[in-house]
Amino acid sequence: DTAVSQTPKYLVTQMGNDKSIKCEQNLGHDTMYWYKQDSKKFLKIMFSYNNKELIINETVPNRFSPKSPDKAHLNLHINSLELGDSAVYFCASSQGESPLHFGNGTRLTVT
């Protein structure tokens, strides 16, 4: 079974809409992340939660709001979507300093 799963896999929406991406991990990890991958494949961290507490918050517009209801879930809500938000968003988890385990991504297209 998939260790880190995120839904939906594809999301096409219009500018100005609000959308959410969900992520769940069944690895028992204590830390979860959201990364954004642009069209040039560059991966940039957005947020990190450790045991439901926000520990990393990069320079991300406040239209992006992560929520962690428990340590196995980390959702990403995006308000007032803009064209520049189009990207692939990856959820990941880790335990301590171990390598990251990634989901398969959500491709967001804003038209």
Next chain:
Amino acid sequence: GESVGLHLPTLSVQEGDNSIINCAYSNSASDYFIWYKQESGKGPQFIIDIRSNMDKRQGQRVTVLLNKTVKHLSLQIAATQPGDSAVYFCAENARVLGFKTIFGAGTRLFVKA
């Protein structure tokens, strides 16, 4: 600023040859380095890692070399196979960075049959 790696270059190798993918990192305080492989339509997957107290680590068909003097990391893949075709990322992590994993720009590896 924070930066790891080069702008996305491409490496093309013949099946059966050895591949070497290079990466430069900028943070001298980084003490943990990881290589990831990303296939089309999937998330990055862990390949091999190395800590700063080592300069070489071997896995199955892969070897990572770390040169802290010049802040350089390389991934060697022996007997490259078509299934190795992917984008490869180096990443760094450090306690002083709050255990934040910073990724390089990636290298696309093409394996010609």
